[in-house]
Amino acid sequence: MTRALVLGGAGFIGVAACKELMRRGVETIAAGRTDRPYGTFTSYVAFDRSDEQQLKRALEQVEPDVLLDLACYQPIDVPAVTRHFHGARYVFVSTGAVYPNLDGRPAREEDFVPLTGEPTPSLDYSDGKRWCETFLARDRELPWSVIRPPAVFGPSDHTLRIAAYLQRVEDGGPLLVPVESYERQAGLAWVKDIGYACALACDLRKDLTHKAFNASFEGVSVRDLIEGIALAMEKPARIHPMPFMQIPEGASPYGPDPGRSAGYVLDRARKELGFEPSSLEDALAETLAWYRVARPSHPGYANRAEEQAIADSA
């Protein structure tokens, strides 16, 4: 039986990944810094991975075959894994933010090119992940694989980006979206699908060493998302396209920024990982069930009156 240690296993994507691993019969041990009550997972260990000695001790204690890492943000954490992980596969959960601007072209895995030189001490989220991937690309000893999710939504989405659209459809619109890109494929994924992609990447029967994989919906635009929400909520989809640069901050958190990529190409993920995205309808049904109970609010919703005024004046 494969034993997987899931760093960040109690987080948003981590819970979905643990569920899928357990469904597949993988002995699953979740990890995070916070002490969590016993019973949330089959097993759980608390440690801070940014303390190399704590990471070492946890890896010695658990001896995982697979380390699924959802809590790696800084390149310094990568060589620490190389030094202390001696299992069969390290799965690094990266992000689509590693891709360069592709001017509306869907991203292929090879569009990420490892960086040259050395990282500066303080890196933002995207650069941190780019450097993590660069350190991995330079490491031919660690048996690594990479999953690159785009913006992920689902129940308990702490980014609250999906709530921004749910709230605006619920209040009857309007939804201000970028005229240049709202009908293009967008970089979106359901948390359950990303958990599934992570679990597929932990399957030691497949040779996935030194490969990266996209995982997302395919062909879903922000327009499709809004229309899907409207259908599920039995509300009108009052879409208000306008220039990207004029959209108030927080009104359309998924953008999509017309200069970025237009979603992902899934050919490699399908062929080599066996990944297939679910339907948007299923993802929205589950997300809506959570929204109706939790009533989350996106911070940008505080400026709703300004958005209404923009739409009314058009």
Ligand SMILES: NC(=O)c1ccc[n+]([C@@H]2O[C@H](COP(=O)([O-])OP(=O)(O)OC[C@H]3O[C@@H](n4cnc5c(N)ncnc54)[C@H](OP(=O)(O)O)[C@@H]3O)[C@@H](O)[C@H]2O)c1
């Ligand atoms: N959510 C998205 O839309 C999205 C999109 C693309 C990529 N990703 C990537 O997917 C991964 C998971 O994202 P998420 O949204 O699930 O994040 P999350 O909900 O914040 O989960 C991350 C988990 O990692 C644990 N953690 C953080 N720092 C740690 C440390 N130093 N040592 C041990 N555990 C630590 C946290 O638990 P404790 O607080 O208990 O330590 C937390 O449960 C991240 O790497 C993120 O970059 C996410």
